[in-house]
Amino acid sequence: MTRDNSERRYGRFGGRYVAEALWHPLETLHQAFDEVQNDESFRESYESWLDRRLGRPTPLTPLEELSDDIGGGQLLAKREDLLQGGSFTANMAVVYGLLARRLGHEWLVGETATGDFGVALASIGSAMGLRSRIFVGREDLESESLSMQHLHQLGAIVETVDTSNRGRKVACAEAMGHWATHADSELYCPSSLAMADPYPRIIEHALSTIGAELKVQLERQHVEPEYLVAPIGSGSFGVGLFEPFVDRESTQLVGVQAGGPGQDGEHAASLTYGRPGVFQGTYSFLLQDQHGQIGSPSSIAAGLCVPNVGPQHAAWAESGDVHYVAVTDREALSAARQLLQSEGILVSLESAHAIAYALKLAPTLGPDETVVVGISGSGMRDLDRLESTEPEGDPHE
Amino acid sequence: MSDRLRTLTERRAEGGPSILMCALVAGDPFVEATVEHMQTIADAGADVIELLVPFSEPTYHGPVIRRGFERALQEDVSWQDVRTIAASFRATHDTPLIASSYYNPILALGEDRFVELVADVGFDGVMVADLPWDESGDLRARLDTRGLSMLPMVAPTTPTDRIEMMASESETYVIWTGHSGGELTLSRHDFEASMQTLRQHTDRPVVASMKISTDEEASAVATCCDGILVGSAIVWLIEGRDSDLSSRLARFVGDLRESLPQ
Structure with missing residues (x-):
């Protein structure tokens, strides 16, 4: 294991193991996140969303x-x-929404299995004037029909991922693949903590x-x-x-x-x-x-x-x-x-x-x-x- | 860098013919077939072969190669099989060989054992889809002690300072990964512009992976760079399992070869 770049790690764990196409988008996000952590106005805005909206x-x-x-x-x-x-996921949606606005992005891209996070992302996205694109495995789509109706009524784009039976793993791969080609205008917003740096730090900060x-x-x-x-x-x-x-x-x-x-x-x-x-x-x-x-x-x-x-x-x-x-x-x-x-x-x-x-x-x-x-x-x-x-x-x- | 890879890289850098790199999945549909396909592809004119070692979650490959991985995993293809395939191929051919996979199967074997295996059996280089340059320092150092290289991969999102960093820390030709999960990320026009930018930051030959499936596409791409990497079109032919697969494969690779600038 490479142990340089300790800032990407928790002890020997963590890191950023992604295809080259995703390195720079993640680096850009990492820099934006570093900036906002020390930015009083970002913190105030975040807390205001938590108090008044969530x-x-x-x-x-x-x-x-x-x-x-x-x-x-x-x-x-x-x-x-x-x-x-x-569910707790609305906290993450707020941080992603604020980061997307700061980066000048118009879209939030996420994946959802239970539907909770997809609905949270699309709801907060609507409130912040951002569009949402949610990747869902077909099996999850069918077993969580209420959430999917909710997403539809919110105006989110639902991208159905055809898979044998592997749920979020595949939806997540599709969402990342999509992001690799749209990183200029969209922010990828995973709900999973088991992700490449800087997401574990962003999620920890949000939650x-x-x-x-x-x-x-x-x-x-x-x-x-x-x-x-x-x-x-x-x-x-x-x-x-x-x-x-x-x-x-x-x-x-x-x-x-x-x-x-x-x-x-x-x-x-x-x-x-x-x-x-x-x-x-x-x-x-x-x-x-x-x-x-x-x-x-x-x-x-x-x-x-x-x-x-x-x-x-x-x-x-x-x-x-x-x-x-x-x-x-x-x-x-x-x-x-x-x-x-x-x-x-x-x-x-x-x-x-x-x-x-x-x-x-x-x-x-x-x-x-x-x-x-x-x-x-x-x-x-x-x-x-x-x-x-x-x-x-x-x-x- | 291995002599085989050095010769290939230098041949092109000195104005020789375009590089034709062909990929296929180890153990798709079974181990002995892969050896035969590699021999066919090499005889038909491939300069270098990328042997894809299957992983259960091939996030960065498109649907055709994913299906190839599934078929190989149904055969329980292991590193031992990769050793067998490469050794059998080396017995008859001197074509440069690249071992290509994801990082977790390599970690499961252990980096040291992995490097030992690929070096002993005659591989020349390594590609790891989810191991970016910045996380691969240890593995590159280990490969270097055995004279093997990790091929630098650049993407449309790679900034120019990263291109320069990777080029300065490597010796081989560079792979341009122009697609993600099978989707092309650039129009041909943008591709041409990207190749011009790339040229300003490295004089290393550039081999482009652009989802090429016909000799016309091969010719169009190759005029802007130093060679092409063709993977899914070959795995797709193998998936078809025609009775005359060998001759179709030979014809396809031969046509690609002929379409490339000499």
Whole structure:
């Protein structure tokens, strides 16, 4: 591995592994991003969009009924499901929109699997006078019809990518290929943290608002949590939640990846079962076979169903700053139902993975101890899956 | 740089014939067939062969080569097979050979073992689609110890200072990657202008990958640069699996050869 250019790296992870055609567009973006980080007017504009448009800060909700039900420690939830559009991704859309305007670009180009990010990008794009082009795999298009109608009504251009069954991986490749030929007028806006530099830095910057906000909320309530738990797909949401807490030794950070159906080899737990490699522009943990061919992830939660993870998480896994675990589809479904029935909160199946792990932790804690769970999005789009997968012998039915 | 690649680069730099570089996928549709196709292509007039080693996520290749990769992966093509193919070809031919892939299969093998393999078996150079010049310093240094080169790739988006950097840090001819995922990024007119700009920043021969599929296109492109790289048109012929594939392949490459300035 080249270890020059350490600014592109997190420890030995990260980097910019792209075709030559993409190097200069990424370098231009990197320079623009460096400028705005020290630009007070950009920060003010960003914060104003968060306050006045997205509805920040999002609440920190005590889950009192659920905590009582299971006994042990207290559970709190940081509620990105209550943000505009029902997921954390709107924060990223705002940063991309502002960067595009600064670069003089007219188009936002992204890809979406669950539809959340595509809708967020097109919505914020509309509000900023930018057009949007969203790449979607045909299978995702068919399984997320509500989001696709939403995109259509927003006036976004939806580019359908025909694939066998590989979801976001291929949509992402098409979006990048498109960008390589339109980098003068369009900004590529990935939602995945597992991307070439400078995207991991941009996404961390956009989303660390969530962790920073949580820090203030906890201080006001005089709470110092024992655990902070987040679902980890590519890890965008997790990096935003964890980053402001990484130096705090009193709080154990836990990233929850998808354990999938729970059978051998069917999961999306790159940090537990993967090994380092280069995919989608970054060197990080990756599901792959012995020949370096990329593995197919498996999870009921589309947002967690990715073969790789952002470079920050790879570095934190190696340093031990964050503990990474996996939770199965069945545990996540059960946790989603339990939260809904005891608190009336419908969270995404991605978030339900974090809830499921918190439900394992809480009984091991005393009543004065706290677990904070990051809720990355609402579960409206997962209702069908909750209905259709009601398992026999579910302990909470 | 290997003697074979040096001879080829210098021949063109000194005003010799255009360079004809042909690409095909290792193990598409099976290992023995690839060796035969390479022999056919070389005999028909190719100056250099790019042997594409398949990767499951070929982001930067177009649909035809992606399908070639899928077929080869169904055959479980491995680095061991690449060794077999190259060794068999080297037993009969002296045509320069380029090993071409994505970075992860190379990392999975290990950079040291990769360099050992390609050097031992008679490759002359390496291309890695997703390993930009700035991230390839270690691999280039390793290749250099065995007399092998990484071919610099430039794109329509490459600024002139990068062209100069890559040219100054390499010795071989330069590859112009004029398309991305199979889509041409420039009109022919813009291509001509780009080649003129490129000339102002390097005197190295430039071989253009421009999605060429006919000898007319080959001729048009080659008048503006020093040679052509033809990949998807060859993989497409192989995909057809005609009963007279060998003669069609020979005819196609022969026509390309004849269409190029001598």
